[in-house]
Amino acid sequence: MSEFQVIADRVEIEALRGEYTDAAMVGERDRLVSLFTDDAVYRIPDADVALTGRDEIRAGTERLAGVWEYFVQTTHPGTILLDGDTASGRAYVSELGRLRDGTSMVNHGLFHDRYRRTSDGWKFTERLFEVRYYDSTPLPGSPHVVRPATNRPGDTMTTHIPATPHTDPASDEQLKRAAAALTAHGFTVEVLDDGAAARARVEALIPEGAGVFTAASETLRLSGIQDDINSSGRYRAVKPRVLAMDRATAADDIRRLLASPDVVVGSVAALTETGSLVVASGSGSQLPSYAGGAGLAIWIVGAQKVVPDLHTALRRVEDHALPLENARAQEVYGRPSAVNRLLVLNAEPHPGRGVVLLLREAIGF
Numbered sequence: 001m002s003e004f005q006v007i008a009d010r011v012e013i014e015a016l017r018g019e020y021t022d023a024a025m026v027g028e029r030d031r032l033v034s035l036f037t038d039d040a041v042y043r044i045p046d047a048d049v050a051l052t053g054r055d056e057i058r059a060g061t062e063r064l065a066g067v068w069e070y071f072v073q074t075t076h077p078g079t080i081l082l083d084g085d086t087a088s089g090r091a092y093v094s095e096l097g098r099l100r101d102g103t104s105m106v107n108h109g110l111f112h113d114r115y116r117r118t119s120d121g122w123k124f125t126e127r128l129f130e131v132r133y134y135d136s137t138p139l140p141g142s143p144h145v146v147r148p149a150t151n152r153p154g155d156t157m158t159t160h161i162p163a164t165p166h167t168d169p170a171s172d173e174q175l176k177r178a179a180a181a182l183t184a185h186g187f188t189v190e191v192l193d194d195g196a197a198a199r200a201r202v203e204a205l206i207p208e209g210a211g212v213f214t215a216a217s218e219t220l221r222l223s224g225i226q227d228d229i230n231s232s233g234r235y236r237a238v239k240p241r242v243l244a245m246d247r248a249t250a251a252d253d254i255r256r257l258l259a260s261p262d263v264v265v266g267s268v269a270a271l272t273e274t275g276s277l278v279v280a281s282g283s284g285s286q287l288p289s290y291a292g293g294a295g296l297a298i299w300i301v302g303a304q305k306v307v308p309d310l311h312t313a314l315r316r317v318e319d320h321a322l323p324l325e326n327a328r329a330q331e332v333y334g335r336p337s338a339v340n341r342l343l344v345l346n347a348e349p350h351p352g353r354g355v356v357l358l359l360r361e362a363i364g365f
Helices: 003-026 029-034 053-066 172-184 195-205 218-223 225-231 238-243 251-259 287-293 310-333
Strands: 036-044 049-052 068-076 080-083 086-099 104-118 121-135 188-192 211-214 263-266 270-272 277-281 296-301 341-345 354-359
Touching: 003 029, 003 068, 003 080, 003 086, 003 104, 003 121, 029 053, 036 053, 049 053, 053 068, 086 121, 172 188, 172 270, 172 354, 188 195, 195 218, 195 225, 195 296, 195 354, 211 225, 211 238, 218 225, 218 296, 238 251, 251 287, 263 287, 270 310, 277 287, 277 310, 287 341, 310 341
Parallel strands: 036 121, 188 354, 211 263, 263 296, 296 354
Antiparallel strands: 036 049, 068 086, 080 086, 086 104, 104 121, 270 277, 277 341
16 A cells, blocks of 8 residues: 555545534534444443444434533544554544533543445444543533524535524423522522413412503413403403503503503513523513513513523524514514514512513423
């Protein structure tokens, strides 16, 4: 084998290992599977993972990817030993991430690899991951969601980093962290199973005859709370009264009614594990009562709205809540929505005023 061929083979195998890490990080499963031969073996003995063939490797790596809230892998060059059309080698790996059950992981290890030259270039015939160091200390960080980059003239590739879907319910550990932080910030927090439990709790919390304003909310609509308040006759419902008023001649009266009801009931776009509520609004009609105008504020929050921090909360507003609300607004009002106003409630200075009913189920936007 010529010296040039040796160099070329080593460069191609190193590129193969780089392709693996890149495909895994950006979630391109087809590309990742294409790096293996049809009869390849992929093993992680410490996790009891043993996959044979491309179909098993595809299904197995998809399952592994699904358990992570976020995951980062860095691979460093290692040895490559050539033997004609086959080779072996090692690559050194650092990994960190947080699982959807709330547990965290940092490890350092190495891939033990075998490679084969094929008509499509060098491929893995075996990857075995050996863990050399493992740490389960909770990670304080959070995923940084980056939107896909748009190519400029002359660019040859597009950066693609998939955004967090923002639809999966938070784990019990995440709910506990959020509830504890909210309580420390002066909010009253109750963790309930679902919208039906919240519906019953709202009825118990609001005295009959109170003036109640229901903010626009899919959570309230889907749970039945909106109809309970506005149609039952138990309360002096603000929204039906406002809708019957002339917006031109009674604008000041409408503004005052919405700003200072006895009770406001609604939801939020995101709730951070650090104890902040994030509210986005197109009109701002609910914000004065949320911020302090209402005597009692009740927020019903689905488990999918719990995020690690404020940065992720703002991304959830832009990437998830706004598109859904925009579609709803187009259908109901015939015009688009927008994040014209943003309210962040970091604490409740008046004990008992702000109540968060945090649900274990996903509901609303």
